[in-house]
Amino acid sequence: MTSSESEPPRRPGEFALIAELFAPLAKDAPGAFGLTDDVAVIAQRSGEDLLLKTDAIVEGVHFFRADPPELIAKKALRRALSDLAAKGADPCAYLLALSLPAWPDMAWLEAFSRGLAEDQAEFSIALIGGDTSATPGPLNIVVTAAGRVPVGAMIQRRGAAVGDLVFVSGTIGDSAGGLALLREDCATLFQPDREALVSRYRLPQPRLALGRALRGVAAAALDVSDGLLADLAHIAEVSKVRVEVDAARIPRSDSLRALWGNGEDAIVRAATGGDDYEIAFTARADRREDVLDAARRAGTRVAEIGRVTAGEGAALLDAQGREIMLTQPGYRHF
């Protein structure tokens, strides 16, 4: 693959790019060899399990080319960190596989790398390995993140039991509202509300402190990415139970209420929108105080939104306890 002769190269070659932009992200990481070797080494620690999560984001699907490169970098990273958070893990390192089209120039790549550096500092993680490839298609970014938990402490999806209470952190639907605003703006919405929602879409906040505090407290957990109802249905399926959610108790932000109002439709949109990166979880009914204590220690708002019953699936209930029928419980790629 060679540069066009009619134009100056828009960026250095593959190896120079790695040395200039990515090796500095790995320079202090043990086992990364400053990205000068073929593999990364993770030292084993007795008493701990290592958790791995791989996650792709694709231009035109998960982000737009015009999005700020720092935010694209952080979104790629934080989606994987959010999964680790919901499992109770401490993230420690990540690998990055970039399939690069011709369009990202050096300024774009520098900003992308800066976004990674900022989040490395924020979350105490480091790049330990990577791969860069050319692509004739859209930018494709795959992060594989590693985290540690004490042996057996990972909070699984399959731990929910009949009688459990159901909780979710933060607020639900903001990201879906932000995406809707990017597609079609709402002239009557106050600018601060608009910015709050769009920033929730662009920049997930992995709930790492809460996940850690929920070790040994939550019975089942996952992060809300496909949509609250769709993700709770994943817990229901592997735990062989039914999850009931009271629509009115789903925590929604004032900004989202300003955008979509308070009707049932608005709640359904929030509960099926996805990309929330909150933690949805269940806990035994006698652990309610421990859940609230964990939320306090983590400094994260947690709302009780429902219960686990016998049966299957995840159901959204209205104020009369009747199931609200959903045409599509959440996002799916195809």
Added chain:
Amino acid sequence: MTSSESEPPRRPGEFALIAELFAPLAKDAPGAFGLTDDVAVIAQRSGEDLLLKTDAIVEGVHFFRADPPELIAKKALRRALSDLAAKGADPCAYLLALSLPAWPDMAWLEAFSRGLAEDQAEFSIALIGGDTSATPGPLNIVVTAAGRVPVGAMIQRRGAAVGDLVFVSGTIGDSAGGLALLREDCATLFQPDREALVSRYRLPQPRLALGRALRGVAAAALDVSDGLLADLAHIAEVSKVRVEVDAARIPRSDSLRALWGNGEDAIVRAATGGDDYEIAFTARADRREDVLDAARRAGTRVAEIGRVTAGEGAALLDAQGREIMLTQPGYRHF
């Protein structure tokens, strides 16, 4: 993302696809949860280091859409296994991030999954996690492979020293010959030679047994993917030495000689072509017998091709010891 209304869906939805085609690949793997959880768990073992390698292959760059899907799957996997092999590691598990365009139908995906299953049996590894995403672009496949070595036994790139001997396994240039044949066939070449070369391009053979046997014997090693000279230059750079290779000693197959002949040009093409997935390595001069013994135990041919000297870079020398100037030492993506 919804299916077009005018056509029947070409394959099941995302979750059904994972359940039908990928979950079976993970069903016996500890820590994979049958792909029903968000992350994979790798148990820690004292006395071992865990090695991780992430590697992307992209339609139109690393493979063609018309290639057999089984072979695309195996190529994706084996490229990462080859890196682990060169480091002396035993692969144990892998994660898969698939960015899927609309074109792969169910039959294609079944064949792809079958290819993975065959290689899982061949190499005693299992799928432990993954991610599927839609893409408007080419098929993008990222494998993140994990392997184990005894603590500190990883064969690094940086271990070469002045006075070392330089070796390479198998034969060099076959894959480049195979790719050349796919681009422009050679009417005078015998069919078995053609098939041998094309199959080297399509199906890497990770040298796992040799890598294992070279633990404690090789001083520096990597797998030949960019091209023999380019990859040896990587060793030279991080080891702060010069690597000299005698052109005439580079092992080439009879099939490749039949295609390109025995001239200096043919040797240069082989030594810079890439995609060989052989192990290039150095060892102290007094370890030559140990190297040959390791090769015998692994059942893999190994050729001594040069030496490590003071200086920098990797040089290809003719029969008179003069450096052959290369315009491009190996493949680079951009």
